[in-house]
Amino acid sequence: MQQQKQQRNRLLTVGMLVVASVILLTVGSGFGETVGRILIVPFAPLAGLLTGGANGATGLVQPIEDPVELKRRNLDLERTVAGMQIELVQLREIEQDYKRLSGLANYISRQSGQTFVTADVIAIDTSSYLRWIIINRGARDGIAEGNPVISDLGLVGRVEDVAANASWVRLMIDPASVVNGRLQTSRAEGTISGQLQGGLLMDLIPQDIVVQPGDLVLTSGLGGTYPGGIVIGQVASVTRQPAALFQQADIRPTVNFADLEIISVITSFQQIDTSIFDQNLQGTPQP
Amino acid sequence: MSLQFGIPLMLVAALIQATILPHLRIYSGQPDLVVIIVLAWTALDRGQEGMIWAFAGGLILDVFSGAPMGITSLALVPITFLFGVTETQVYQSNILLPLIFAAVGTLGFHLIYVFALRFIGGVSLVWWQFLFYVTLPSVFFDLVLIIPAIRLLTPWYSRLHPSRVRF
Numbered sequence: 001m002q003q004q005k006q007q008r009n010r011l012l013t014v015g016m017l018v019v020a021s022v023i024l025l026t027v028g029s030g031f032g033e034t035v036g037r038i039l040i041v042p043f044a045p046l047a048g049l050l051t052g053g054a055n056g057a058t059g060l061v062q063p064i065e066d067p068v069e070l071k072r073r074n075l076d077l078e079r080t081v082a083g084m085q086i087e088l089v090q091l092r093e094i095e096q097d098y099k100r101l102s103g104l105a106n107y108i109s110r111q112s113g114q115t116f117v118t119a120d121v122i123a124i125d126t127s128s129y130l131r132w133i134i135i136n137r138g139a140r141d142g143i144a145e146g147n148p149v150i151s152d153l154g155l156v157g158r159v160e161d162v163a164a165n166a167s168w169v170r171l172m173i174d175p176a177s178v179v180n181g182r183l184q185t186s187r188a189e190g191t192i193s194g195q196l197q198g199g200l201l202m203d204l205i206p207q208d209i210v211v212q213p214g215d216l217v218l219t220s221g222l223g224g225t226y227p228g229g230i231v232i233g234q235v236a237s238v239t240r241q242p243a244a245l246f247q248q249a250d251i252r253p254t255v256n257f258a259d260l261e262i263i264s265v266i267t268s269f270q271q272i273d274t275s276i277f278d279q280n281l282q283g284t285p286q287p
Numbered sequence: 288m289s290l291q292f293g294i295p296l297m298l299v300a301a302l303i304q305a306t307i308l309p310h311l312r313i314y315s316g317q318p319d320l321v322v323i324i325v326l327a328w329t330a331l332d333r334g335q336e337g338m339i340w341a342f343a344g345g346l347i348l349d350v351f352s353g354a355p356m357g358i359t360s361l362a363l364v365p366i367t368f369l370f371g372v373t374e375t376q377v378y379q380s381n382i383l384l385p386l387i388f389a390a391v392g393t394l395g396f397h398l399i400y401v402f403a404l405r406f407i408g409g410v411s412l413v414w415w416q417f418l419f420y421v422t423l424p425s426v427f428f429d430l431v432l433i434i435p436a437i438r439l440l441t442p443w444y445s446r447l448h449p450s451r452v453r454f
Contacts, residue, residue, distance in 0.1 A: 013335040014368040017342045021364060024346075024357030025407050039350045043302070047351070050306040123305035125352050128317050128421045129404055132353035134305070160353060168353055176410045196315055196416050 037163040040134070044166040048122040048136050100262045103152025107264075114227075115268040117141050121260050122166070131174035131194060133157075133260060138165045146225070146271035151263050154231035154254040155179070155219060159265060167265070172232070173198050173257055181232055181251075182220035183211060189220050192232060192251060198258075200233060200251035211238045211249050224272025289447060297344045300324055305351040316424025319393065321348050322363060323429055326392050327436035329367045330385050331444040337367040355408050362399040366392050389433035390426060397422045 104118060119137035137143055139162045149156040149169050157177065161168040170177055173194040181192040181202055188209040190202045205211060215235040221228025233253040240247040300320040308317045321344040329337025345360030352359070370392045401417055404410045 010335055010338075010368065010371070013338050014364060017338055017364040018361065020342065021345070021357040021361035025355050025361065025403075036350050036356055039347075043298075043350065047302055047306055050302050123302075123351050124309040125354075126301060126304045126321075126348045127352045127354050127359075127400075127404075128312070128315050128319075128425055129401060129410070129417060130353045134351065170353060174353070175412065196413070196420050198315075 037161070040163045040166045044122060044134070044136055044163070047134065048120060051120070051122050097262070100152060104262065104264050107150070107152050113268070114266055115142075116264040117143055117267050118262060118264050119143075119167075120262055129175075129196075131171040131177075131257070132160070133169050133171060135167050135169060135263065135265075136165065137265065138163045138167050140164050142267045143167050143265050144267070146269075148226050148230070148266045148269055149263050150230060150266065151255050151260065153256070154233070155226065156255055156257075156260065156263050158225065169263075171257055172253065172255075173200065179226060179232065180220045180222040181217045182228075183209070183235070184216040184218055185212075186210065186215070189222065190246075190249075192217065198253075199236070200253055202235075202249040202251050203246060205247045205249060207240070207245065207247055209247070211235055211240075211247065213237060217251050227266065227269055292443065292447065293340055293343070296324065297321060297340065297347050301344070301347045301351060304348065313424040313427070315420040316422070316426075316428060318428035318432055319396075319425060320432075321345075322393060322396055323432050323436045324440070325363060325367055326370055326389055326429075327433060327440050328444070329371045330388075330433075330437055331440060332371070332448070335371075337371050338364050341367040354404060358400065358403050358408060361403055362396050365399065366396045369395070385437065386430065386434065390430050393426045393429040393433075394422070397425060 101118070104116075117137050119135035119141075121133050122136045123134040125132040135149075143159055143162055145159055145162055147159040149158060155172055157169050157171040157174070159167050160170045171194070172179060172192070175194050175196055177194040179192045180189065182189050183205070186209050188205055188211070190205040192200050192202045195201055202217060213235050217232045217235065219226045219228055219230045219232060231254050233251040233255075236250040236252040238247060238249045304318075304320045308320060311317055325337060325341045325344050328340060341363040342360045345358075345363045346356065348359045349356045370388055401412065401414075401422070405412050
């Protein structure tokens, strides 16, 4: 009797929780996003601290690579060296930050008429199936949905959602990401989509275009979702089948997505609203 | 699991999963710390706590994700339900059984998650890539960590529920 009651309660609980999950998913993505935007506000500083700690710890173990070598040294010198090593690690961290920031500053200074907000990466998507990051700047800093995100090496992705003090960025390597790109040498255009392994695939390249490994790929600006001329990567290999309408190219991104720490958001970029064309395609009468 | 123990535990686990664990990836898979904790707690508990923490933990994970809010809970709650039911009957008979159920549980979680991501999240998938690069490495991680997680949580569980039968 008791067991039957427990079983009934268990079934009731699982049913209620599944229904609650489905309601969250289907009542409208807006509700779930709002919940996320509110919950991220207290978590963002914590995530920033943890990320900073993880990066610091990674740096701390780097110089102590050869303990045997250290043992050979004089005892007096060892103490001095240990102190200097800690200082060295800190200086290396500062140097890395300086390099990234100066790279960004160089890039930003070349882009006249655009405004940027620089941000730290504070979290990486908890789902292994998606390639998103969370940054420590949000609506308070002028970031809006659709803003392109870059690093000193090229295009990173796009802001998809914004909270007060944090933003969610879909990386270019996310399986659902699509960017319109252009080959620098031939000016041929195509669509570039993310691959789970971390690479990019450029599709819809016309068959008559000669594509060479090493060709540089830039954003084309078509579609109005990204500004034109931002570096995406280099052609790694080309797949060309005589029977196919288009050829494909594997693109090696210039940005190392596993090592993203500081990025810039182009806040002045106005995304073009193309929904009017979608309505026309669906047969909505034109005004 | 009491609120004052469960909420901080889930928060810390989700923060670690969003900040430190992505650096340990094999291919594209990483340990699902929250999932491991929820499954380990379900293995210890005879009641419905596992399901409730699956729901709460899933929501916390989704805050740090681009996936639609609720998708992780949707994948995790049914698995903890099945995990809990089976556990009641057979866990105490063999130490290897939790390992087998953990493998089946995490695999089931990933499959439901990917399915929901495809049909609710609208993410286009190449199934074999997802399976090879993410699901299998993640299941491997979870499998390795589930027994230590059960061992680590056992003292906490016995402190919170001294009257219940221990794993």
